[in-house]
Amino acid sequence: MTDRIEADYLIETAEDPSKAAQVMAGEQSSGTFVSVPGEDAPGVRVARARVERLEVVGEAERPSLPGATPGRPVLARATLSWPLSNMGPSLPNLQATVAGNLFELRAFSGLKLLDLRLPRAFADRNPGPRWGIKGTRRLTGVAAGPLIGTIIKPSVGLSPEETADLVRTLVEAGIDFIKDDELQADGPHCPFPDRVRAVMRVIRDHADRTGKKVMFAFNLTGEVDEMRARHDLVLAEGGTAVMASMHSVGLTGMLALARHTQLPIHAHRNGWGSVGRHPNHGISYVAWSKLWRLAGADHLHVNGLANKFCEDDESVIASARSLLTPLWEDAPMVTMPVFSSGQTIRQAAGTWAALGTDDLIHAAGGGILAHPQGPKAGVESLREAWAAAKAGEDIANHAAHSPALAGALEAYR
Amino acid sequence: MTDRIEADYLIETAEDPSKAAQVMAGEQSSGTFVSVPGEDAPGVRVARARVERLEVVGEAERPSLPGATPGRPVLARATLSWPLSNMGPSLPNLQATVAGNLFELRAFSGLKLLDLRLPRAFADRNPGPRWGIKGTRRLTGVAAGPLIGTIIKPSVGLSPEETADLVRTLVEAGIDFIKDDELQADGPHCPFPDRVRAVMRVIRDHADRTGKKVMFAFNLTGEVDEMRARHDLVLAEGGTAVMASMHSVGLTGMLALARHTQLPIHAHRNGWGSVGRHPNHGISYVAWSKLWRLAGADHLHVNGLANKFCEDDESVIASARSLLTPLWEDAPMVTMPVFSSGQTIRQAAGTWAALGTDDLIHAAGGGILAHPQGPKAGVESLREAWAAAKAGEDIANHAAHSPALAGALEAYR
Numbered sequence: 001m002t003d004r005i006e007a008d009y010l011i012e013t014a015e016d017p018s019k020a021a022q023v024m025a026g027e028q029s030s031g032t033f034v035s036v037p038g039e040d041a042p043g044v045r046v047a048r049a050r051v052e053r054l055e056v057v058g059e060a061e062r063p064s065l066p067g068a069t070p071g072r073p074v075l076a077r078a079t080l081s082w083p084l085s086n087m088g089p090s091l092p093n094l095q096a097t098v099a100g101n102l103f104e105l106r107a108f109s110g111l112k113l114l115d116l117r118l119p120r121a122f123a124d125r126n127p128g129p130r131w132g133i134k135g136t137r138r139l140t141g142v143a144a145g146p147l148i149g150t151i152i153k154p155s156v157g158l159s160p161e162e163t164a165d166l167v168r169t170l171v172e173a174g175i176d177f178i179k180d181d182e183l184q185a186d187g188p189h190c191p192f193p194d195r196v197r198a199v200m201r202v203i204r205d206h207a208d209r210t211g212k213k214v215m216f217a218f219n220l221t222g223e224v225d226e227m228r229a230r231h232d233l234v235l236a237e238g239g240t241a242v243m244a245s246m247h248s249v250g251l252t253g254m255l256a257l258a259r260h261t262q263l264p265i266h267a268h269r270n271g272w273g274s275v276g277r278h279p280n281h282g283i284s285y286v287a288w289s290k291l292w293r294l295a296g297a298d299h300l301h302v303n304g305l306a307n308k309f310c311e312d313d314e315s316v317i318a319s320a321r322s323l324l325t326p327l328w329e330d331a332p333m334v335t336m337p338v339f340s341s342g343q344t345i346r347q348a349a350g351t352w353a354a355l356g357t358d359d360l361i362h363a364a365g366g367g368i369l370a371h372p373q374g375p376k377a378g379v380e381s382l383r384e385a386w387a388a389a390k391a392g393e394d395i396a397n398h399a400a401h402s403p404a405l406a407g408a409l410e411a412y413r
Numbered sequence: 414m415t416d417r418i419e420a421d422y423l424i425e426t427a428e429d430p431s432k433a434a435q436v437m438a439g440e441q442s443s444g445t446f447v448s449v450p451g452e453d454a455p456g457v458r459v460a461r462a463r464v465e466r467l468e469v470v471g472e473a474e475r476p477s478l479p480g481a482t483p484g485r486p487v488l489a490r491a492t493l494s495w496p497l498s499n500m501g502p503s504l505p506n507l508q509a510t511v512a513g514n515l516f517e518l519r520a521f522s523g524l525k526l527l528d529l530r531l532p533r534a535f536a537d538r539n540p541g542p543r544w545g546i547k548g549t550r551r552l553t554g555v556a557a558g559p560l561i562g563t564i565i566k567p568s569v570g571l572s573p574e575e576t577a578d579l580v581r582t583l584v585e586a587g588i589d590f591i592k593d594d595e596l597q598a599d600g601p602h603c604p605f606p607d608r609v610r611a612v613m614r615v616i617r618d619h620a621d622r623t624g625k626k627v628m629f630a631f632n633l634t635g636e637v638d639e640m641r642a643r644h645d646l647v648l649a650e651g652g653t654a655v656m657a658s659m660h661s662v663g664l665t666g667m668l669a670l671a672r673h674t675q676l677p678i679h680a681h682r683n684g685w686g687s688v689g690r691h692p693n694h695g696i697s698y699v700a701w702s703k704l705w706r707l708a709g710a711d712h713l714h715v716n717g718l719a720n721k722f723c724e725d726d727e728s729v730i731a732s733a734r735s736l737l738t739p740l741w742e743d744a745p746m747v748t749m750p751v752f753s754s755g756q757t758i759r760q761a762a763g764t765w766a767a768l769g770t771d772d773l774i775h776a777a778g779g780g781i782l783a784h785p786q787g788p789k790a791g792v793e794s795l796r797e798a799w800a801a802a803k804a805g806e807d808i809a810n811h812a813a814h815s816p817a818l819a820g821a822l823e824a825y826r
Contacts, residue, residue: 028596029568029569029570029596030567030568030569030570031567031568038566038567038571038575038579039566039567041567041570041571041572041575043570043571043572043575043602043603044567044569044570044571045570046570046602047567047569047570047602048570064691065690065691065692065723066692066723067690067722067723067724067725068723085600085601085602086569086570086596086600087569087596087598087599087600088598088599088600088601090598090599090634090635090636091661092634092635092636092658092661092662092666093596093598093599093600093634093635093658093661095658095660095661095684096595096596096598096634096658096660096661096681096683096684097596099660099684099687100595100596100658100660100683100684101595101683101684101686101722102686103684103685103686103687103690104685104686104690104716104722104723104724105722105723106721106722106723108723153451153452154443154444154451154452154454154457154460155442155443155444156442156443156457156460156499156500157442157443157454157456157457157458157459157460157461157499158451158454158456158457159454159456162451162454162456166451182509182513182514183441183442183499183500183506183509183510183513185500185501185503185506185509186500186501186503186506187498187499187500187501187506188498188501189456189459189460189498190456221503221505221506221509221665222503222505222506222665223503223505223665223668223669223672224637224665224666224668224669225669225672227665245505245506245508245509245513247508247509247512247513247663248504248505248506248508248509248663248664248665249505249663249664249665249666250660250661250662250663250664250665250666250667251661251662251663251666252634252635252636252637252640252661252662252663252665252666252669253505253637253662253663253664253665253666253669254663255636255637256636256637256638256665256666256669259636259638268509270509270513270514271508271509271512271513271514271516272516272517273514273515273516273517274512274516274688274694274695274696275687275688275695277478277480277516277517277694278477278478278691278694279478279479281687281690281691282687282688283687303517308519309480309514309517309518309519310478310479310480310481310517310518310519310521311480311517312480
């Protein structure tokens, strides 16, 4: 444990990589391009970022991005460090230091923030996930196994009553978790308060009859005062989760919500592909998600195996593993990974094999609603697929005892 | 004027571009990958995004990003539209629609949001820049010509008193505008309140003696309550501007500040390179800055001609022009462009020639402080360079009557 912030980068540069790393360190701390008065002040020398490690790891075939110093670039891993006293344990200001102007430096034809290690002071200052896995299991009453979840589809266009009708189908099917689509917030055809009231009526009725209260993450993304008021309504209606789009609210917005909330925050990553998809530029999920865990995300999307998007399985599993890895021993700030996107019974075994845990939400849309025997069989088939995976049993063998799973194996090939 | 949101994209796809555009439209509105109940509900049909235009504009040599459908991609410009009723005039929710999951779609090896056209309702709902150019000129007393500005350097490490000493030098040099570096916020060695008090003492003293109140943009980036309290302190100390890092505070954080502020907001773009630098992926400055203008940015960084970063001059000028172009005729929401990064007297003529206006802040660091005759000559030389440019006079001829400009021509080659 030190009082320095460390950040690992992949850099792509046609310059001398060690000089290029020094340019980064200068730009992101006390450096200037021309000599100015004051640069020898004692505080300035202390504030200077250090290049802790630098290792050339290969060559790039060509520059990933234009505008850089010409030449064939090498790829290197660089670790920089800063004294905590440069900005204190403030997440928004940390971001400006570790992921600020440096993406535009001419020395680099690509620069990706790979990982972050932070002084323990960040845990004291920031809320972190206050529910996480344990709290989510407690609120949903799902003591073991993955939470089987789904997303309201069509994404946008349903009225509050149509949404509530779909929720009725889903809660009767035995689902554990439902979320709004990120496109559905507070549009005039589906106002947030009306949706919450209509949906919670269904969820409360179902809980009264069965004892099972399904968790619904209402998308309250908006301005700070709106989010607080929407949260308060969800709480008053007996709801057990809220959802916000991280790229829309920013770290400052998420912190404002986290300081206020009495409910778990389901954090939606839409927009992540704009900064995280390029292999040699931007911000890795592993580094990026640490900021959001500290800011209060209880659930974080990681995509899913064999998803409908462009991300490969290795990256999905690396993301989920990082969320399940403690940030500090005495302040783990573990966030529950949410697997979604084209998910069916087909991904249970692979997800279990890669992670060795089912402390996660497995969300399927068509994988539940399009089950030929209906949504109840859809939910059941997912649970059976996970049971088979955990027992180390072949899914086809397991299906011999489960018509729902057998039906799913037919339907989802 | 319609009630539809329109967004232009550059797409890179090895699929049939018109089918790929339909996938985008579906993903970002009411589409689902498998047939689900409810997709024929009347509201859902209304909510569907439309592909308004599609034009193939070329071929890409290779896919910009991995994970996409294989093949040699074409480049196309696609315009999509959505009904305003999908999300209402909420900027955070607009972002999730026009710049959300679509960056991860497998159909695309690159996807860049190029521009946005929004219904007038966004102007009614959002604060926009309340000071902009006119308010900034009024507060600084600079009725004509560019505001000559600078940035506190070294970026981080100076104590409050050392910062105030530098400010004394700068205000005595005749500067109009000073900003904190984005790395300097509220670290323990330079606490925000101490810095504001020390700096404002100097600025008030100078104003009392000369009548000229220099605008200092204090970087108050942080949590919402911190930003509001810091703003109130700046206001109480007689300050005339605050600064926030856009990527750190998010649209939600910026809106919270804009709803509270009684001072212009200097919006810092650090981190923009993570989403804006790739020519075929992410978000263009033109589209991105419209969101921040609506959210309340009075000043926006555009980099500068011949800057020390990777951006070319054409892009810098396109950014500045877009900020100066009204969003709506009766709600222009024009934001003052801030030119910075390696700026000296050398960039005045080119900037004037490209823009035809000096409604801007021209910020130089070494271009002022490293002037051989001192900072006062540094400021004067920049004003003279602009005067020459506006008069259509050659800078060397003009320097015959200005020793400060002559010195600058010697020093900055």
